[in-house]
Amino acid sequence: MARNCLFFAALFVITFSVSKARSQTQPEYDAWFTNEALRVELVHTGTRGKEFFGIQELSAESVWPGTRVHLVDPTGYGKYRFSVFDKDTRTLVFSQGYCTLFGEWMTTQEAASGAYRSMSEVLRLPFPRKPVEILIEVRNDTNGRFSEIQRLEIDTTAYDVRRETAYDFESVVLHDSGKKPDRTVDMVIVPDGYTVNEEDKMLADAARFAGVILENAPFNRHRDSISIRLVKAFSRQSGPDEPRKGIYRDTIVDTTFDTFRAPRYLTTSNMKKLREVAACVPYDTIIVLVNTNRYGGGGIFGSYSIFPSDSEYDEYVLIHEFGHGFGALADEYYSASTGYDEDSFYPKGVEPWEPNITVETNAKKVKWRHLFTPGVPVPTPDSDEYDNAVGLFEGGGYKAKGIFRPTRDSKMFHKGLLPFGPVNEAAIETMIRYFSGEELEK
Numbered sequence: 071m072a073r074n075c076l077f078f079a080a081l082f083v084i085t086f087s088v089s090k091a092r093s094q095t096q097p098e099y100d101a102w103f104t105n106e107a108l109r110v111e112l113v114h115t116g117t118r119g120k121e122f123f124g125i126q127e128l129s130a131e132s133v134w135p136g137t138r139v140h141l142v143d144p145t146g147y148g149k150y151r152f153s154v155f156d157k158d159t160r161t162l163v164f165s166q167g168y169c170t171l172f173g174e175w176m177t178t179q180e181a182a183s184g185a186y187r188s189m190s191e192v193l194r195l196p197f198p199r200k201p202v203e204i205l206i207e208v209r210n211d212t213n214g215r216f217s218e219i220q221r222l223e224i225d226t227t228a229y230d231v232r233r234e235t236a237y238d239f240e241s242v243v244l245h246d247s248g249k250k251p252d253r254t255v256d257m258v259i260v261p262d263g264y265t266v267n268e269e270d271k272m273l274a275d276a277a278r279f280a281g282v283i284l285e286n287a288p289f290n291r292h293r294d295s296i297s298i299r300l301v302k303a304f305s306r307q308s309g310p311d312e313p314r315k316g317i318y319r320d321t322i323v324d325t326t327f328d329t330f331r332a333p334r335y336l337t338t339s340n341m342k343k344l345r346e347v348a349a350c351v352p353y354d355t356i357i358v359l360v361n362t363n364r365y366g367g368g369g370i371f372g373s374y375s376i377f378p379s380d381s382e383y384d385e386y387v388l389i390h391e392f393g394h395g396f397g398a399l400a401d402e403y404y405s406a407s408t409g410y411d412e413d414s415f416y417p418k419g420v421e422p423w424e425p426n427i428t429v430e431t432n433a434k435k436v437k438w439r440h441l442f443t444p445g446v447p448v449p450t451p452d453s454d455e456y457d458n459a460v461g462l463f464e465g466g467g468y469k470a471k472g473i474f475r476p477t478r479d480s481k482m483f484h485k486g487l488l489p490f491g492p493v494n495e496a497a498i499e500t501m502i503r504y505f506s507g508e509e510l511e512k
Contacts, residue, residue, distance in 0.1 A: 099138040103196035107131035110193040134196040135251030135352035139507035147398040168372030177414035236346035244280035251352040258353035263361035276300040334366035369394025397498035400424035402475040402483040425497040
């Protein structure tokens with residue numbers, strides 16, 4: 071049974087400069103952290119314009135498999151960011167950008183109407199040797215910069231940090247880099263909606279999709295920096311929830327279609343259970359394999375990538391959603407409807423944080439200008455002449471006007487046998503180097 075933790079949020083002013091702290095050299099891992107990982111399990115609550123967190127539980131994992139080099143996140147990706155400061159010295163020792171399902175819900179009409187919701191979320195970090203303060207920030211709708219939401223005091227020396235293992239599922243290694251976890255990208259496949267009688271199908275599906283990842287660029291160029299494992303987590307019933315059809319199934323991580331009333335949006339809001347299952351193996355990124363032939367999926371950066379096992383487009387959906395969940399990529403299409411208020415998701419005139427869309431039209435300021443095809447006009451006409459060019463094509467982020475994408479077509483634009491394209495591949499390779507502790511390109 072879960073035990074309550076006696077930790078509380080503290081809203082107070084800390085007199086030091088976060089921006090100055092971020093300019094410091096990377097912290098030395100062993101000086102600040104043990105070999106374990108810490109899960110700060112939260113409940114995220116709020117409505118449009120108001121959000122806050124409550125600590126549900128603190129849990130330790132036996133090993134921190136993430137980077138021990140890039141402790142202060144250098145990527146700048148994510149709608150949210152959490153920063154960890156040593157309580158006594160105010161030293162910034164860890165930070166990471168991320169996105170959440172709750173953050174997406176905040177852009178819906180339901181949130182705009184003043185309704186409140188709560189969802190579980192997890193912040194995961196190397197286990198601090200001493201008490202810390204965690205600053206949680208969200209991007210401001212008016213300028214895209216981070217603004218403080220809340221500060222949490224975490225006493226990692228307390229007796230009631232949970233240390234028992236929630237699940238002890240067997241695992242299967244589908245691809246092994248041969249390197250230590252902190253020097254590789256550890257991908258975990260968590261199955262949902264597979265019963266014990268469907269074990270053979272689970273194993274075959276997982277092996278097939280592990281192969282799909284390794285066959286696609288840029289992952290095929292980094293096979294020696296990738297490990298993929300399957301956790302053999304069984305569900306009591308087969309398949310995900312389908313609320314529009316009145317179908318509800320008892321599954322291990324509670325996946326469901328019809329999220330935010332979008333029929334194809336397949337997600338889970340049970341982050342606590344998902345992280346507990348994933349923790350059966352070392353992992354940096356979670357891939358949820360859902361036992362269904364219905365088309366749909368979802369990918370949330372730093373949270374998970376979810377896709378169906380038997381859809382006509384299942385392999386495409388896996389790679390597309392993994393572009394979101396792992397690569398921090400935005401959708402480049404603009405014709406399909408979503409469950410969001412697009413103007414809230416991407417406020418007009420505010421530069422998106424994702425590496426593959428922009429509102430900038432000055433060629434000298436576009437974030438992927440170093441990858442422009444020589445001689446390409448900027449903005450770039452949507453014509454066959456520029457099919458293979460990297461330029462500035464209007465349309466992206468669910469909007470036909472005012473947002474631009476780097477290529478005319480890609481895996482992030484529509485389904486099909488298409489490459490990611492140079493800009494998207496570069497973003498994914500940044501994340502591969504980040505997790506495997508390699509030097510990041512400047």
